[in-house]
Amino acid sequence: MVQVGDVDGVARLREDHYDYQYTQVNYSTFEWRNKYKKKLNLTKDETSVLDKIWYSSNNFVNIEYCCIEVIRLYLATMNNLKQIYVNNGSSIEIEFEEIADVVVRKHFRYRKGSNNYKHAIQSCENEFHTNIFKFCENTVREHFGHKRKITIDPYASSLDAKEEFETKLISKIAQIHLVLISKINLPDKETEIKLNLQNTTRWKTKFKEISSSFNKNSKEFLDQIIELGKLNKENPSVENIFFEGSKFIAKYNQEDALSLYIHYLDHDLKSITFDNKQLTKTIQKSLFKENIQLENFERIVSEFIHDKDLGKALNSVPKVYAVKRKKIQLDKSLIKEVQQQHSSTVELLNEFLRDENLEDIENKAELEEQIEISIDQGKMEETVSIYSKDFVFKPIHTSTLELFFKNNFSILQSEFENFAKSKGAFKNQLIENINEICFENLDDLLIEEDEEYYTINYDYYQKLLAK
Numbered sequence: 001m002v003q004v005g006d007v008d009g010v011a012r013l014r015e016d017h018y019d020y021q022y023t024q025v026n027y028s029t030f031e032w033r034n035k036y037k038k039k040l041n042l043t044k045d046e047t048s049v050l051d052k053i054w055y056s057s058n059n060f061v062n063i064e065y066c067c068i069e070v071i072r073l074y075l076a077t078m079n080n081l082k083q084i085y086v087n088n089g090s091s092i093e094i095e096f097e098e099i100a101d102v103v104v105r106k107h108f109r110y111r112k113g114s115n116n117y118k119h120a121i122q123s124c125e126n127e128f129h130t131n132i133f134k135f136c137e138n139t140v141r142e143h144f145g146h147k148r149k150i151t152i153d154p155y156a157s158s159l160d161a162k163e164e165f166e167t168k169l170i171s172k173i174a175q176i177h178l179v180l181i182s183k184i185n186l187p188d189k190e191t192e193i194k195l196n197l198q199n200t201t202r203w204k205t206k207f208k209e210i211s212s213s214f215n216k217n218s219k220e221f222l223d224q225i226i227e228l229g230k231l232n233k234e235n236p237s238v239e240n241i242f243f244e245g246s247k248f249i250a251k252y253n254q255e256d257a258l259s260l261y262i263h264y265l266d267h268d269l270k271s272i273t274f275d276n277k278q279l280t281k282t283i284q285k286s287l288f289k290e291n292i293q294l295e296n297f298e299r300i301v302s303e304f305i306h307d308k309d310l311g312k313a314l315n316s317v318p319k320v321y322a323v324k325r326k327k328i329q330l331d332k333s334l335i336k337e338v339q340q341q342h343s344s345t346v347e348l349l350n351e352f353l354r355d356e357n358l359e360d361i362e363n364k365a366e367l368e369e370q371i372e373i374s375i376d377q378g379k380m381e382e383t384v385s386i387y388s389k390d391f392v393f394k395p396i397h398t399s400t401l402e403l404f405f406k407n408n409f410s411i412l413q414s415e416f417e418n419f420a421k422s423k424g425a426f427k428n429q430l431i432e433n434i435n436e437i438c439f440e441n442l443d444d445l446l447i448e449e450d451e452e453y454y455t456i457n458y459d460y461y462q463k464l465l466a467k
Contacts, residue, residue, distance in 0.1 A: 008090055011387060012107060015110075020222070020259040025071050029054050029055040032055045032057075033051060033055070036050070036067070036068070037050065037069055038220065039068070040068065040071065041070070041252060042075075046075050048127075049074075050130040050176070051347070052126060053074075053126075053129045053130045053132075053133045054126075054130055054140055057279075058150065058370060059198050060137065060141060060146060061137060062381060063186060063191055063194050065187060065190070065191040066144070066187075066191065066195075067142060068142050069140050069184055069185055070133070070137045071134050071182055072141060072184075073139060073177075073180060073184060074136040075132050075133065075210045076138055076174060076183070077132060077135075077176050077180065078129075078132065078237060079261055080176045080179075080180070081132075081176060082095040082224060083203075084172060084176075095168060095169075096124075096125045096128055097121065097125065098168070099124075099128065099164050099165060099168050100120075100121045100124035100163055101129070101149075101403070102124050102160060102164040103124050103155055103158075103161040103164065104117055104121055104124060105117075106122040106158040106164075107158040107161035108120050110400060113132065120141050125402065127154065128137040130286040131152055131154060131168070131169075131170075132173060134150055134152050135152055135170065135173050135174075135177075136173075136177075137150060138150060138152070139177045139181060139184075140184060141183055143184050143186075144186070144191075144195060145189055145195075145202055145205045145206070146195055146198070146199055146202065146451075147199060147201075148199060149412075150312040151451065152170075169266075176375060184328065188229065190203050192231045193231055193232070193233065193234055195251050196231055196232045196234065196235045197234040197235055197408060198408060199408070200235050200236060200237045200406055200407045200408050201407070202208040202235070203228060203232050203238075203240075204381055206231075207225075207228065207230055207241060207244060207245070208435075210224045210228070211248050214248075216252060216253075216404070218249055218252050218253035218256045219256070221237035221245070221248075221249055221252075221256070222245075222249070222253075222256045222259065222260065225241060225242065225245035225260060229240055229242060229263065229267075229289055229440070229443075230243050230280075230441075234409070236271065236272075236405055236406040237406040238267050238409065239264050239267035239271060239343075240262035240264075241273075242260045242261070242263040242266075242267065243260075243261070243277055245260040245263075246258075246261040247279060247283060248280065249285060251283075251299050252431045253322065254286075254287050254320075255318055255320075255321070257283075257287060258287065258297060259314055259317050260299075261279065262301070262304060262310070262313050262314055262317070263310075263314075264277070265301065265304065265305075266304075269305070269308070271402075271406070272386060272402050272405060273399075273402055274396070284318060287348075293320050293321060295301065296319060296320045297320045298318065299409065300313055300316045300319075301313075302318070303316075342451070344395045378467050384464065385398070386465055386466060387401070387464050387465060387466060388463075388464060388465065388466045388467070389466070390423075390441055391437055391438060391441065391464055392437060393434075393437065396423050396425060396430065397430075397434050397437065399423065399436060400419070401434075401456075401461075401464070402452075403419055404417075404447075404456045405461070405463075409455060409457075409458055410450070410454070410455045410456075411454055411455075412453055413427070413449070413452055413453065413454055414452075416454050430449045431454065434447060435447055438460075438464065441463065442451065442463060444460065445458050446464075
């Protein structure tokens with residue numbers, strides 16, 4: 001290759017050689033293989049299939065349960081793929097070599113029969129196994145409701161190579177997975193908690209399932225939301241589950257709606273900043289028909305803010321609606337007698353009752369205009385910024401950082417754009433402002449693009465915090 005001037009080819013070979021011998025990823029591959037060979041008690045044939053891939057760690061497959069399901073799917077996929085080729089009078093070796101031939105000639109542009117060609121053919125065939133493993137990982141991710149997938153587009157620069165790879169290999173894998181996906185085990189509770197920490201909006205899928213299957217059984221709904229909250233106990237956005245649950249159940253059961261709102265406050269108080277989201281006025285009007293009910297609930301909330309006693313607050317919710325009213329018992333015969341003897345007095349009584357009814361209507365109108373769950377601010381602890389004074393952040397900056405924190409430091413660009421618009425800002429300008437504030441101390445960008453996401457390096461974020 002040096003003689004023919006193929007500088008890029010030489011560089012690629014040296015890079016491959018260096019990777020194979022020295023990188024941590026490749027070294028860990030051997031440990032990874034040995035770990036799961038023993039754990040899954042793989043046969044000799046299964047072991048040889050697993051030996052064909054190079055493991056590159058990521059947050060998803062670093063969860064043991066997830067990795068096991070990906071390996072099982074990969075082995076089953078290879079077995080099915082082998083059978084498909086045999087049924088067509090071919091084999092994996094023949095098919096992979098044909099695909100690799102097109103990729104090497106069209107993508108790498110190596111002349112057939114050259115040394116570069118021979119080396120690239122072997123590398124491609126090994127790479128196919130790794131790409132199949134990645135495809136299996138994406139299938140498991142989708143089955144687990146983990147929306148962020150890894151990119152598999154190795155030959156994008158050549159349409160011929162890309163088409164050959166997708167038509168003869170990836171399309172067959174996709175068909176195989178339509179059958180095998182039902183055999184993938186769903187996550188256990190421990191895995192659910194870890195996945196919900198990685199993907200902080202994952203709960204929305206389960207919440208949608210719960211709300212869609214709601215059959216007017218509010219107690220069952222309440223239990224399901226609380227259980228969903230437990231599976232998101234490490235998720236910094238967990239309070240949103242209870243807030244949305246409170247909104248949903250409000251039109252079916254008032255007490256359950258208030259209970260879930262208290263659960264929301266409980267988690268909100270434990271978060272970086274106390275958002276104190278308010279239910280819409282429409283929902284609040286349906287929850288509080290009288291001023292006394294609103295006042296009762298405000299009292300419960302204020303006491304909870306002060307003593308943080310969740311059990312006490314939840315047990316107090318029924319008292320919101322346990323309002324005793326004084327009833328006036330009227331003796332009809334006596335009224336008739338009074339009407340005959342004191343008609344003028346009756347007219348005065350009627351006028352009084354009309355005034356009382358009018359006052360009730362006015363009070364109700366006033367409630368509808370002013371209704372809002374207020375919290376005794378005197379019982380709130382003074383808010384202290386968690387960020388170092390070295391970083392002069394405005395409120396919109398701290399809100400942005402909190403958004404990243406609650407999304408595990410990674411958020412879709414489309415979601416961030418909506419957030420920026422809600423604050424009356426442009427997303428690019430907002431990111432640039434924060435990066436400028438942080439650059440002098442970090443000597444690097446805090447917020448960066450990563451495909452469809454904006455991300456923050458966790459170690460950099462730690463440097464922002466006050467000591």
